[in-house]
Amino acid sequence: MLSEELIAIVGERHVLSRPAELLAYENDGLPGYHSRPRLAVFPGTRDEVVAVVAALWRAGVPFVPRGAGTGLSGGALAGDVVLLGLQRLRRIVAVDPVARTALVEPGVVNASLTKAATPFGLHYAPDPSSQTACTIGGNVAENAGGPHCLKYGVTLNHVLAATVLLPDGEIVALETPRDGRAGYDLLGAFVGSEGCFGVALDVTVRLTPNPESVVTLLADFRSLDAAAHAVSAIIAEGILPAACEMMDDATIRAVEASIYAAGYPVDAAAVLLVELDGAAAGLADDVAAVDRLCRASGARDVRTASDAAERARLWQGRKKAFGAMGRIAPDLVVQDAVVPRTKLAPILARIAEIGARHRVRVCNVFHAGDGNLHPNIPYDASDADEAARVHAAMREVMELCIAEGGSITGEHGVGRDKLAYMDRLFPAASLDAMCRLRDAFDPRRRANPGKVVPARYCREWAGVTDVEP
């Protein structure tokens, strides 16, 4: 039997098959979905991962890789297939302060990598808000972003190499062609493949020197519109902040009610958190410019964090905001969309209008500098009428973002949640091309089946109905 074979590899404690123990693995960070894996297996070493995947290949059973399960698109849902948990592989194999690289196992938590790099004056730049929980493997699979990716780039820009285990058991070393080497960028294809191309066994990442100086500003606005204009003004001025984040009033109040209260003004309609960093010389000019532009756009007040502790508090509040929304209502729809940042203000106004029309409360907390919106809606799922309104509003918001030339995901991935939007965004030929790219890694669809691209768009898979994981 499969479970016995897996137990022989990883030990009894690390294979879960009884319903009670699979409950906790029925969903990832995305509320609203539940699907029970057939089995969950947790290898403790790289060799065990290889042996487990080989056994699954022989048995013909698909699997879903899982890191910390903080994903927000249902990517790690493993309905009726095997869930392959990688959280035990959390060794930071090497930190090379001279080359400024680190080699890590996939289960290493994002924040622990930065902690390990700190003694060398380095950090791992991609900083998803979930960084104290999510894993590097999950970050690579989702091409995760974060507040500081505005200036420093997303995961893709910080991954130098990965060893990938293909579903048939083959191990391939992927590297970005650089230093004059030629060839296709297969690593680039793997980053963001949402667990559908195989398992990242290890990852070599770039470490970034800590900036010489950092200034964090908190600007407080009487309207969302004014804050959005300030963002456009800052970008238009040619300033590239390290981060530029926006939070609206409902979000501010949820954070201020939590243990991560950061001292945001609870009577503001929106705040902008703008961080400027770099060489000390010249930074003051940018700070003055941001201050001026915010005020010119209607900011009531602009203040700067007086020390590292206050800066950390301001960031903690922002990063825990999604979690704090649990305070507003028992259920939550999380959204992730990208819009051209020049259109931020009109689109936010339209979203507010959609919310009002459907009588739902849209809470905005997002990476304003990249135009990466997170319009989330807290609601009560036990109220069928409210639930229907929430979903109708969300659909309209997404249609709006697509119509305005945006995208249906900035960083959370397509996973299971956004499957239905894929054919609005891409023509059938593009979706088929994606299927064929996938086939190069996983022709039998053994890794994370039923995610990202609806199967009906894959020409060679015509007739296959989409599995509902």
Add this chain to the structure above:
Amino acid sequence: MSARDLLPGSELCVHCGFCLQACPTYLALDDENDSPRGRIVLMKAIAEGTLAPGDDDANRHLDQCLGCRACESACPSGVPYGHLLEATRERLATVHPLPVVARLVLVVFASPLLTRAAMLGARVLRATGVATLLARAPGRIGASMAMLASTRRAASRAARAAPAGDGRRGTVATLDGCVMEGLFTAANRATERVLEANDYRHVSAPGQQCCGALHVHAGDAARARTLARANIAAFERSGADLIAVNSAGCGAMLKEYGHLLRDDPQWRDRARAFSARVRDVSELLAAAGPRAAGPLDGAPRVTYDAPCHLLHAQRVADPPLRALRAIRDVDLVPLPDADQCCGSAGLYSLVEPGLSQRVLSPKLAHIAATGAAVVASGNPGCLMHIGAGLIRSGATTVARHPVELLDAAYARTGPSA
């Protein structure tokens, strides 16, 4: 009915995962079933009836929870994890009884007479040197003897006169605490002296009993409520403005009497008023300064380990450090991961000895790395668990209550004016 009605507070969990890395058992066992997020899923399923209350898997994972509440300190959504766990344990008490040793302890602590007898027996073992002799014996006996041995204090010099404070900060009654009064008698007297030295007037509160924390954690809320009522009455009779507690676990419990008796119309308001007057001793000291003194003999290096029930349950972080910094020239060094549980967790070290030791071992390694001669912590369970671990690992570091150190400094030079 939804989880909100069946297990109030559980609906706050958005499954974000921020609590995972804060949880000692998740870090030790790498299974979400042993994480706060996973346990909340299990507790909800039990409350909603999708899991049978007798489910062995669910019970094992819930039993493995330390109840340290580090998850609450990480949770942006304010999930009241401690309350969820207590409610679940109460629900499970009949179908999933505790091991015999644990039940025995609960019975003893519920009775002042039995408690005194048990503590007397323990002191005899300690005084005769039996505890020290067996402290490094293998297994549970050795571990218990080491815990006992760790509470030994050099005989104090002649009874000290209470240092004169002017009492202007109001009257304070202290909770004696079963283990504190039984095995940490010196720390209890030290508590009274340092409070007096910082201008509180100490009054006694006869008739007080066990705080009931162990009972609540074990699902025996009924017995805990009986104890709570007795304590509320006793402290009301004392007429004290404030109630000082030097055991973090007991203090957290006393501060929760309002919650414990929320459905008792006769006691609800009294319980709330009582809880509002409860302070950890370090909070009272910090409010008063506290007065400086010292240095201590040989100016030992000191490090501080935060009891979970002080840091996570009561959210008291800085006051104990302020009490320690009042000691002149103190070489106070930070302890890495001081916010992580030591594995003591009330009855946990008794019922889950293996996991308890696994959680303790990184703590001992961190303490050793600081090179401290003293590790300070304001909770008897932690003092004994860490103290025993130190003895059994052959370390010379000792575990002390912060007030013991401050009191020693006052004894040496007298508190500053």
